[in-house]
Amino acid sequence: MEREQxxxxxxxxxxxxxxxxxxxxxxAPGTFFVTKCLANRGSAMSNDAxxxxxxALCHLVTTDTIVLGAFLVMPDHWHAVIGLRREESISSxxxxxxxxxxxxxxxxxxxxxxxxxxIRSTKQLLYVIDYIENNPVRKELVQEREQWRWSSAYERFxxxxxKPWPWGFELD
Numbered sequence: 001m002e003r004e005q006x007x008x009x010x011x012x013x014x015x016x017x018x019x020x021x022x023x024x025x026x027x028a029p030g031t032f033f034v035t036k037c038l039a040n041r042g043s044a045m046s047n048d049a050x051x052x053x054x055x056a057l058c059h060l061v062t063t064d065t066i067v068l069g070a071f072l073v074m075p076d077h078w079h080a081v082i083g084l085r086r087e088e089s090i091s092s093x094x095x096x097x098x099x100x101x102x103x104x105x106x107x108x109x110x111x112x113x114x115x116x117x118x119i120r121s122t123k124q125l126l127y128v129i130d131y132i133e134n135n136p137v138r139k140e141l142v143q144e145r146e147q148w149r150w151s152s153a154y155e156r157f158x159x160x161x162x163k164p165w166p167w168g169f170e171l172d
Contacts, residue, residue, distance in 0.1 A: 029084040031069065031119040031169070033128045034094060037077040039109040044075035049105040050150040053078055056100055058160040066093065067162045070129040072136070073150035079132045081119065083162070090116050121171040 038045065050073040057080055060066045069081030084093060094114050102110065119125050129152075136148040145153040152161045 029087055030090075031067075031081065031083045031125065031165070031167075032090045033079070033081055033117045033119055033132075034090065035077055035079050035115040036094075036098070037111045037115075039111050041076050045073075045105070045108050049108055050075075052104050053101060054150045054157065056097065056104070058157060060097070061160045067166055068152065068160055069125060069162060069165060070132045070152040071157075072132045072148070072152065074135060074139070079135070081125065081128055081132065083166070119169065121169045122165070124171075125165060125169070 053073045054071065057066075057068060057071050061068050064085055067083030067085060069083065071080040072078060082090070082093065084090065094116075098110065098114075117128075119128060133145045133148075133151055133153040136142045136151065137145050142148050145151065146155065148154060149156070151157070
């Protein structure tokens with residue numbers, strides 16, 4: 001009897017934990033909010049480095065590799081909303097971006113890995129885009145987000161940003 005109760009408890013827990021793991025998967029296509037930081041958050045990258053990162057993200061849009069919802073390059077980190085077009089993981093795409101940036105940008109030492117959050121609803125997408133594009137305003141680097149020249153809010157990059165977002169979400 002005691003053994004049966006243990007089995008019931010395991011069976012009751014397992015589907016729940018499997019369900020959670022399924023929803024936390026980052027190895028499937030989708031829409032992601034990513035952040036990549038310099039190893040020393042007190043240091044700052046050059047304007048040339050910021051230009052290279054912004055240009056690299058836009059280039060990936062022109063080659064149909066990603067869909068870009070927003071991006072921003074700050075002095076010590078960058079953010080992006082990335083939609084994956086192909087059957088690949090955000091980890092493999094970010095490794096490719098990291099390799100390219102590390103080869104092209106000199107004098108920057110990056111943290112290992114990156115931070116990511118899967119975007120699951122239009123409401124979350126809009127919140128994250130607003131958060132990204134208003135970051136330089138919150139940090140008092142500019143008065144209006146359109147003034148930050150390494151951002152999707154900057155007029156030069158408008159053509160690379162997907163509006164409206166090309167697909168729906170799980171929780172809409």
